[in-house]
Amino acid sequence: MADKNVSRKIVISPENHPFHSHEDEAILDAALREGVQLPYGCRGGTCGACKAQLLEGEIIYGETEPEALTDKEINTGWILCCQARAETDLVIKIREVSETKEIPIKTLPSRVMHMEQLSHDVMGLWLKLPSTERLQFLAGQYIDILMKDGKERSFSLANAPHDDEYLQLQVRYYDGGYFSEIVFNEMKEKTLLRIKGPFGNFFLREDSDRPAVFVAGGTGFAPVKGIIEHMIAKGDKRPVSLYWGVRAKRDLYMDDLARSWAEEHGNIEYIPVLSEPMKEDNWQGKTGFVHDAILEDIRDFSEIDVYASGPPIMVESVHKSFTQYGLPEERLYSDAFEFAATSKK
Numbered sequence: 001m002a003d004k005n006v007s008r009k010i011v012i013s014p015e016n017h018p019f020h021s022h023e024d025e026a027i028l029d030a031a032l033r034e035g036v037q038l039p040y041g042c043r044g045g046t047c048g049a050c051k052a053q054l055l056e057g058e059i060i061y062g063e064t065e066p067e068a069l070t071d072k073e074i075n076t077g078w079i080l081c082c083q084a085r086a087e088t089d090l091v092i093k094i095r096e097v098s099e100t101k102e103i104p105i106k107t108l109p110s111r112v113m114h115m116e117q118l119s120h121d122v123m124g125l126w127l128k129l130p131s132t133e134r135l136q137f138l139a140g141q142y143i144d145i146l147m148k149d150g151k152e153r154s155f156s157l158a159n160a161p162h163d164d165e166y167l168q169l170q171v172r173y174y175d176g177g178y179f180s181e182i183v184f185n186e187m188k189e190k191t192l193l194r195i196k197g198p199f200g201n202f203f204l205r206e207d208s209d210r211p212a213v214f215v216a217g218g219t220g221f222a223p224v225k226g227i228i229e230h231m232i233a234k235g236d237k238r239p240v241s242l243y244w245g246v247r248a249k250r251d252l253y254m255d256d257l258a259r260s261w262a263e264e265h266g267n268i269e270y271i272p273v274l275s276e277p278m279k280e281d282n283w284q285g286k287t288g289f290v291h292d293a294i295l296e297d298i299r300d301f302s303e304i305d306v307y308a309s310g311p312p313i314m315v316e317s318v319h320k321s322f323t324q325y326g327l328p329e330e331r332l333y334s335d336a337f338e339f340a341a342t343s344k345k
């Protein structure tokens with residue numbers, strides 16, 4: 001990886017799995033940025049979930065003391081990955097999280113710190129966890145909001161794990177939808193919400209270098225945003241095509257962001273698709289169902305990974321049509337069905 005900011009090579013023993021840290025970057029931050037899953041909890045030096053053994057090299061701590069380590073542990077080579085920075089190349093021993101089921105599912109309080117109407121019917125929420133807690137998750141996974149009366153509602157996380165000061169959600173308004181009515185009509189900043197997660201199998205397959213086609217429908221854009229921001233942070237250069245299907249131009253609530261990805265990264269292309277463009281849209285781009293629009297461009301999916309996020313009917317159409325054009329079923333990634341089953345608006 002030719003990046004002048006890369007300063008240290010960190011190798012996880014015994015797997016010999018390397019990643020690189022920038023200057024002034026904690027080992028855990030570097031791992032998250034590169035998609036290496038180390039266990040963690042608070043990211044603040046207090047819980048001890050990120051303990052590792054330093055086998056080779058030198059580390060330093062910043063201003064925060066490694067509170068979760070005893071003197072004995074410090075003297076016998078234990079370090080906290082969320083606080084330690086590499087002074088030299090390192091070899092560390094720590095158990096990598098290799099499956100989502102190894103990521104702890106937590107129930108936590110959170111506070112809505114910021115609300116922003118992203119379009120006529122989508123609200124962005126920025127949730128903050130208590131200062132001693134962070135939620136470990138893979139980009140693209142979702143959380144449940146636990147409501148006071150026992151109802152729950154699932155939302156994908158729109159941020160990537162390296163950028164986890166706030167958990168970002170994108171909530172679409174549904175007439176009569178239990179949670180969306182609250183969000184649009186009652187909720188104020190500072191509201192407390194109980195969350196549970198992370199869940200879901202919609203995350204980047206890190207070990208593939210095949211081109212990736214992302215199919216997002218409506219607010220299905222949210223987890224795709226998390227994954228693409230993770231790929232950019234990681235320097236993942238596999239070809240990415242993002243097709244975002246919505247009704248009209250006003251529904252492309254982060255169009256500028258998606259365009260900026262394509263402008264700044266040669267491996268990313270962005271194709272918005274409108275199913276019912278409005279007259280004032282003066283739309284020259286693709287129209288119709290998003291899966292049909294993709295089939296106009298791609299006729300052979302045998303060497304492509306497809307990530308589909310949106311309404312179950314969209315994912316079903318993607319599944320039905322793309323498998324006829326060579327997409328192996330196991331390379332269509334989505335949690336639309338699991339998601340729909342657990343969602344109660």
Ligand code: FES
Binds near residue numbers: 039045046081083
């Ligand atoms: S001490 Fe909690 S994640 Fe490092």
